[in-house]
Amino acid sequence: MSPRPRETSDEEILAATARVMQRRSPTQLTLADVAKEAGVVPATLIQRFGTKRTLILTLCRSAPSGVAEQFAAARARHKSPLTALVELYADCTSFAPTPEAMANGLAWLQNDLTDPDFHGITIAQFRAIRGQTRKLLEEAVAAGELKRCDTAQLARLIQHTNGGAMLAWAVYRQGSVASWVRRELEALLLPYRHLQKATAGKNKSRRRTAGI
Secondary structure (H helix, E strand, O other): OOOOOOOOOHHHHHHHHHHHHHHOOOOOOOHHHHHHHHOOOHHHHHHHHOOHHHHHHHHHHOHHHHHHHHHHHHHHHOOOHHHHHHHHHHHHHHHOOOHHHHHHHHHHHHHHHHOHHHHHHHHHHHHHHHHHHHHHHHHHHHOOOEOOOOHHHHHHHHHHHHHHHHHHHHHHOOOOHHHHHHHHHHHHHHHHEOOHHHHHHHHHHHHHHOOO
16 A cells, blocks of 8 residues: 655655745744745644754755756746846845844854855855856857856856845835846946947937938
């Protein structure tokens, strides 16, 4: 006889954990919170994951391996490598849509910086994001959207600008966090953009208007 299927999968529980983490800081979050969100009893979480720390570690361990998939999905949605890059970073702000969620995110980051196991996962994720960002920048150079540049350095700047924009938005609280990230990344990329084609098109239009 085959074992009885689980009504709530581990993946559904981990997704519920991620949602609760937006609303609760590390000290506030409890297994009871996650159980309620996932529609299970706390004993189920203890049986499958043991402790709160193990549950959250299990969730976080999937982050680095999922980076390449996120970037591939952005490429599939947008023809332009630069558009894919900017919109990907803007979309990734969805984990902190409110200043309160941002504050919780910073509390979890503090945990990532002080706990060696979490820090190992975080740095792997950051490196994966930087590497995939550089690949998209190189694709943008090949496509003629960007001038030839140090894509490794620009990828670092994009990561730093993204983090700074999110923090600034949480302070100023004007518009959406996605719009802040999008605006700041566009400003950063502007000097690197290859504008010859756009300029040529404008000049051609002007000559046509003038009857040349």
